[in-house]
Amino acid sequence: MPAYVVRRLGHLLLVAAGVVVITFSMLHLIPGDPALVVAGEFASDESVKAVRARLGLDQPLHVQFARYVVNLVRLNLGESFRSNVPVRRELALSYPISAQLAVYSMLIAGVVGVPLGVIAAVRRGTLADLATMLVAMAGLSMPSFWLGLNLILIFAVRLGWLRALWSGALIDYLLPAITLATFSVALIARQTRSSMLEVLSQDYIRTARAKGLAARTVTYRHALLNALVPVITVIGLNFGYVLGGTVITESIFSMRGMGLLLVGSILDRDYPVVQAGILVLALNFAVINLAVDLLYAVIDPRIRYE
Amino acid sequence: MTRLAKTWQWLLVVMATLGVVSGIWAPGDAGPALRDVIRVSVRTTVVGLDSKYETSSTVGAINSNVLESLVTIDYDGATIRPQLATEWKAESPTSWVFKLRPNVKFHDGTPFNAAAVKFGLERMADQDSSQRGDFSWLQSVQVVDDLTVRIRAKFPYAPMLSSLAFYEPYIVSPTAVQQMGTGFGQKPIGTGPFMYDTHIPRQKTVMIRNENYWGEKAKLARAEWLIVPEENTRLAALLSGELDLLTIIEPSIMQALATRPQYAVIRGPDDLVDRIGFNVKKKPFDDPRVRKAVIHGINRVQMLATIFGGVGVVFDPPLAPGIWGYDPPTMAKLSYPYDPQKARALLAEAGHPNGFRTTFTIINRPDHRQIGEVVQADLKQIGVDVQLRAFDFATVAQSTRQGDHDMYIIGTYGTGDPDRVFPEFESANFNVKNRNFWSDPEVDRLIAAQRSEIDPVKRLVLVRQAAAKIREAAPEFPLRWRRAVQAINKKVKGYRVHPQKWFLPNVTVEQ
Numbered sequence: 001m002p003a004y005v006v007r008r009l010g011h012l013l014l015v016a017a018g019v020v021v022i023t024f025s026m027l028h029l030i031p032g033d034p035a036l037v038v039a040g041e042f043a044s045d046e047s048v049k050a051v052r053a054r055l056g057l058d059q060p061l062h063v064q065f066a067r068y069v070v071n072l073v074r075l076n077l078g079e080s081f082r083s084n085v086p087v088r089r090e091l092a093l094s095y096p097i098s099a100q101l102a103v104y105s106m107l108i109a110g111v112v113g114v115p116l117g118v119i120a121a122v123r124r125g126t127l128a129d130l131a132t133m134l135v136a137m138a139g140l141s142m143p144s145f146w147l148g149l150n151l152i153l154i155f156a157v158r159l160g161w162l163r164a165l166w167s168g169a170l171i172d173y174l175l176p177a178i179t180l181a182t183f184s185v186a187l188i189a190r191q192t193r194s195s196m197l198e199v200l201s202q203d204y205i206r207t208a209r210a211k212g213l214a215a216r217t218v219t220y221r222h223a224l225l226n227a228l229v230p231v232i233t234v235i236g237l238n239f240g241y242v243l244g245g246t247v248i249t250e251s252i253f254s255m256r257g258m259g260l261l262l263v264g265s266i267l268d269r270d271y272p273v274v275q276a277g278i279l280v281l282a283l284n285f286a287v288i289n290l291a292v293d294l295l296y297a298v299i300d301p302r303i304r305y306e
Numbered sequence: 307m308t309r310l311a312k313t314w315q316w317l318l319v320v321m322a323t324l325g326v327v328s329g330i331w332a333p334g335d336a337g338p339a340l341r342d343v344i345r346v347s348v349r350t351t352v353v354g355l356d357s358k359y360e361t362s363s364t365v366g367a368i369n370s371n372v373l374e375s376l377v378t379i380d381y382d383g384a385t386i387r388p389q390l391a392t393e394w395k396a397e398s399p400t401s402w403v404f405k406l407r408p409n410v411k412f413h414d415g416t417p418f419n420a421a422a423v424k425f426g427l428e429r430m431a432d433q434d435s436s437q438r439g440d441f442s443w444l445q446s447v448q449v450v451d452d453l454t455v456r457i458r459a460k461f462p463y464a465p466m467l468s469s470l471a472f473y474e475p476y477i478v479s480p481t482a483v484q485q486m487g488t489g490f491g492q493k494p495i496g497t498g499p500f501m502y503d504t505h506i507p508r509q510k511t512v513m514i515r516n517e518n519y520w521g522e523k524a525k526l527a528r529a530e531w532l533i534v535p536e537e538n539t540r541l542a543a544l545l546s547g548e549l550d551l552l553t554i555i556e557p558s559i560m561q562a563l564a565t566r567p568q569y570a571v572i573r574g575p576d577d578l579v580d581r582i583g584f585n586v587k588k589k590p591f592d593d594p595r596v597r598k599a600v601i602h603g604i605n606r607v608q609m610l611a612t613i614f615g616g617v618g619v620v621f622d623p624p625l626a627p628g629i630w631g632y633d634p635p636t637m638a639k640l641s642y643p644y645d646p647q648k649a650r651a652l653l654a655e656a657g658h659p660n661g662f663r664t665t666f667t668i669i670n671r672p673d674h675r676q677i678g679e680v681v682q683a684d685l686k687q688i689g690v691d692v693q694l695r696a697f698d699f700a701t702v703a704q705s706t707r708q709g710d711h712d713m714y715i716i717g718t719y720g721t722g723d724p725d726r727v728f729p730e731f732e733s734a735n736f737n738v739k740n741r742n743f744w745s746d747p748e749v750d751r752l753i754a755a756q757r758s759e760i761d762p763v764k765r766l767v768l769v770r771q772a773a774a775k776i777r778e779a780a781p782e783f784p785l786r787w788r789r790a791v792q793a794i795n796k797k798v799k800g801y802r803v804h805p806q807k808w809f810l811p812n813v814t815v816e817q
Contacts, residue, residue, distance in 0.1 A: 032700030040361040040436035041703050042739050050434040083353040083507045084488035093506060149538050156546045164543040165532060254534045256509040264351050264508060269700045 004305035019282040034269035078272040098257040102242040104177035109184035117192025139186035148179040148252040166255040176253040191234045195227040236292035240285040339817040342527035346551045347534045356491035370807035373476035373496035383575045383721035383805035399462030406453040410520045412479035413501040420449040426477035440473045462758035468723035499524040499811040524811040552793040557615025574803025576788040579720040583782035586744040599652035601642040601783045603688040618786035624776045626787040628721035631769035649688040661689025667714040670696035720787040728753045744781030
């Protein structure tokens with residue numbers, strides 16, 4: 001197992017290197033001059049030139065790349081072109097927001113989605129199954145801007161219980177987390193249901209029932225635990241996706257998460273922020289994948305990593 | 307009478323008594339209790355706040371509470387009033403002397419004086435300043451004594467005072483700029499009635515009352531500017547009481563608020579004009595008849611009603627009604643009204659009886675897409691096949707600068723001095739302000755002449771001559787002169803719409 005983890009961490013470095021190269025080249029390939037954005041649309045040619053020199057964009061591409069990599073190795077992410085704020089601070093403002101949002105929405109999604117899937121599987125073909133899957137279908141199809149706005153209208157405007165504008169308090173994460181979780185609940189419920197159905201048809205479940213174990217024990221101890229592996233994959237993938245920034249939800253709730261930061265920075269051609277942001281997100285995704293793989297072994301002792 | 311009804315009766319009596327008693331015990335002043343904070347929504351992302359680098363109208367409007375210039379513009383968008391200068395006079399066509407306001411201190415305690423003015427103005431003309439183009443006239447700022455400066459221009463420059471008022475050459479604390487370095491842009495230090503407290507880029511900006519302000523102190527202790535990107539969220543937050551003022555609103559919000567008496571939609575002159583330009587380097591727009599045909603082919607009056615909610619004024623190029631020198635007698639009737647028949651005739655005359663194909667470069671955002679679709683549909687009627695090319699701002703800014711475009715949409719000014727608009731028609735400004743790449747030696751001469759003409763009567767003649775020539779050539783045309791439309795909770799008192807400022811010092815908010 002340790003050898004496996006070390007090997008996977010090595011892969012992580014490769015991923016990082018790939019992301020660095022790809023982000024850098026794509027950013028410099030797309031049209032749009034950061035110096036023009038910084039200097040202003042109507043800035044004189046000499047102003048633009050001065051800004052380009054100040055940002056180091058007048059250097060040949062390979063020099064810029066070398067500079068970026070050297071700084072990166074020293075863990076220096078540079079300063080935002082647009083705000084002149086250290087990129088580290090820009091990320092420190094946005095990352096925790098996205099991370100919290102991801103954790104809360106996945107908690108809600110897991111806590112609601114897994115039991116729903118179990119119920120649907122155990123009562124397969126009944127009204128409960130149908131109702132659960134209908135709800136899941138609705139959750140999958142509901143656009144987040146519609147759901148988010150309606151939650152705001154109900155809970156902030158009509159009832160006055162919660163805020164429409166995110167202000168950083170824990171309670172302010174509730175509505176955006178629900179908005180995001182709705183989609184994931186549906187995914188998780190459906191995944192749980194199908195893998196539960198598969199497990200429930202196995203011989204050892206029949207054996208467990210024949211032994212006279214309580215239905216509850218059979219369902220949760222014997223079936224669910226075995227059915228969880230694919231569910232965890234879905235949760236892990238979804239987690240990475242949510243963490244990567246959910247521009248629409250962030251925008252509706254006015255949260256400056258990774259999504260809005262990255263989209264804004266791409267539009268501004270703020271190279272340092274985009275490069276660092278994407279690198280952080282890619283590493284995050286890779287780490288989550290690793291964690292999910294390791295979790296398999298914890299849940300299912302038959303899985304061993306050499 | 308039932309027992310329940312009796313209980314209710316008693317309750318009413320008790321409540322009424324309590325009401326009277328609390329009325330007696332309430333403090334003597336009659337007015338409602340006031341809140342000490344106002345919350346204002348901002349639509350576009352605010353990153354930095356230093357006007358040397360940030361030219362967005364949003365940043366300028368927020369800054370107007372914290373930073374001050376020598377002179378400032380009144381609510382009408384035209385009258386220039388003293389701010390940090392108390393009086394001024396022209397010594398010669400290229401030299402002005404300003405007397406400065408005594409006993410003024412910056413928020414960091416640095417005294418405001420002639421040296422600070424010199425520092426602040428020269429900073430705007432720095433090599434890397436985004437405002438450099440607007441201060442290219444500036445020759446020097448000379449410290450005469452502690453409270454007097456002499457400003458010299460490189461050539462006789464009629465709109466000098468307007469430049470100082472409209473382009474926000476804010477006078478900032480020289481010590482703060484030196485000490486804070488690039489951090490200054492996150493917390494500019496000025497002399498205004500508010501001072502910056504915290505600024506979280508892309509999220510919110512908080513300012514607090516400057517207790518040592520030289521003039522009447524701000525009534526509110528605190529103002530919070532929150533970036534709320536989503537239109538519907540802004541509306542919801544206004545309705546839920548989380549926002550008190552929405553600085554820019556769309557027609558949909560105007561409709562939603564029409565039935566809610568607790569809120570008001572307020573209007574005033576705006577500084578912005580939406581216009582469409584032709585790249586005259588490209589065929590067929592080198593032919594003025596084709597340009598005129600296109601303008602005649604677009605129903606601008608209907609566009610104002612349908613997509614701009616009737617907000618604004620349609621006018622002829624090049625000067626908006628809010629600009630000094632605007633010529634009502636000739637402009638009362640549009641020179642280029644919607645007239646598809648005339649458009650087709652002009653096209654035929656220019657050798658395009660069956661129309662032509664062209665592109666229209668827009669920024670990929672809802673308002674531009676709407677405009678693009680209407681232009682596309684209208685021009686189809688006269689046989690012009692328009693392909694929309696929508697990109698993000700950075701791409702559009704670069705490609706129009708390089709002259710890759712055919713038709714494009716861009717903003718310009720709608721109030722103040724005509725010389726804010728004329729650079730768009732000068733050959734010296736190709737690539738920069740002139741993206742039509744249109745020029746005319748006579749217009750170049752007239753623009754230069756009006757710029758240097760100090761006598762307003764003579765200048766007006768030159769301005770109108772230049773405007774008439776530009777109108778005749780039609781290298782671009784306006785869609786509308788905007789009107790500022792904002793929404794407030796009626797608990798907000800004392801707020802007025804200003805074309806360039808979101809000015810809060812006179813504002814109070816009832817509990």
